[in-house]
Structure formats: structure tokens, C-alpha cells
Amino acid sequence: MNALTIGKLAAATGTKVETVRYYERAGLIDPPARTDGNYRSYRPEDLERLRFIRRTRDLGFSLDEVRALLDLAAQRDRDCGTVDKLATHHLEEIDRKIADLTALRRELAGAIASCAGGTMAECRILEAFAPSPITDKREK
Template sequence: MAVTIGDLGRTTGTKVETIRYYERIGLLPAPPRTDGNYRSYGAAELARLSFIRRGRDLGFSLDQVRALLALSDDRQDDCADIDAIARRHLEEVERKLADLTALRRELKGVISSCKGGAISDCRIIEALGPRAV
């Protein structure tokens, strides 16, 4: 199976520019080239890019994905380090969710305090703080 960068992108839902970026930063190895100097990708690159995409879809940073890829290379090692990365990421997601929940509550309160009328009496503008005059 040899596919072009465009085919690889369509198969994985990844923009061609993103694939090239992943190659530049070392997440994807540089693929072999055809006689016409086109990149030629195989099943291994497809699997690796799919792994990267899934990691990114789950919100892992590029550094975390890089670490997960490195750790996954030795299939016999204990997965404690992988578990630790995932747990730290989950903690960060939960912190962000708590922050967003508080933000939603505050915004709902500000919006519900608005009774309409003149902007000079707007509770939303007032809640944002003093305005420059």
C-alpha cells in the first residue's frame, strides 16, 4: 500500500500542511520518495498518523503525543508512564471543565440581570467593569 500525502490526509482527516508539519517536528518520519519525488506513505505511516490524530482529538498536546509514541514503541514495557500521562491530562481536562462551569454560571447571572433599556444602565456592561471615557 503506497499512497500520496493527499490520500493520507483524506483517509485520516488531516490537512496536508499538518502532515508536513508533523514530519518537520519529527512526529512522523520523512517518507520515502517516488521517482517523481512525491512522498509515498504506507500502512505504518497511516497507523502512526491515525494514532497522532486520535491523541490530538482527545486533547493531548503534541509533546504528550510524542511521549506516548515513544513509550508505545516498546510493547513489553509497563504502561505506568502512559497511565501517568493520561491521568495528568484528565486532571487538566477536569480543571478546565470546572473553570468553564464557573464561567457559564457567572455569564448566566450577568445575562439574567439584564432588564433591557438604555446602554447606560446595562448590567452586562457594568459587570465587565469601568469603561474608558
């Protein structure tokens, strides 16, 4: 009675319809019941599950990690240490990414700062990208 079409489900979670079907194919959500006209028919629980998926995806977890998190969450009596471990590992990855980007930012900013205009031939930015001038593509 409060069944949802795929369009409603998608809209309620800020997901595209194609993405919901993709998640079904990817095994993150179960194939739902169908109506007489072969439309997918979702229950409120499916909405919760999709919300969880979206949230964890937004936090940068991979689909594999989301799958693992969903599996873990289903085992209500087990210790939640595994979840903590997964989340902590992911946090470390984020930290690594931030560190990488920060280093890269510094390099690029340095190259840009060294540019004093002029022609390509004397461009400091290009120089920072290449130890010596780049060769043209070979002409036939």
C-alpha cells in the same frame, strides 16, 4: 505497491495535506521515502501512526504529549504505568478546564439574567464587567 501519496494518507485520516507535512517537520512522523518525482510515499504503517496521532490529538493531548505517547508505545516490553500516568494527568487537566468553564458560565449567565434592557448607560451586563463606567478612548 500499496504505497500512499500524501493526499491519500491525509484523506484516510481526515487530516489536511499541510498538516501531515507539518507533523513531519515537527518530528511526529518520519520523513517517508520519495518517488522519482520527489513525491512522498507512505506505507500502511505510516497510516496507523497518523491515525494514532489524530486520535490522541482529538482527545486533547498536546503534540508533546503525543510524541511521548508514541515513544512509549514503541517500547513494547516496558510497563505501561507511564502511559496511565500521562493519561490520568491529562484527565485532571480536562477536569480543571471543565470546572473553570462552569464557574465562568455561572458568572456570565448571572450577568445576562440581570439585564432588563434599556440603554448602555444603565446596562447591567456592562456593569457586571466594570465597577464603574468605561472611559472612551482618548481623542486626539
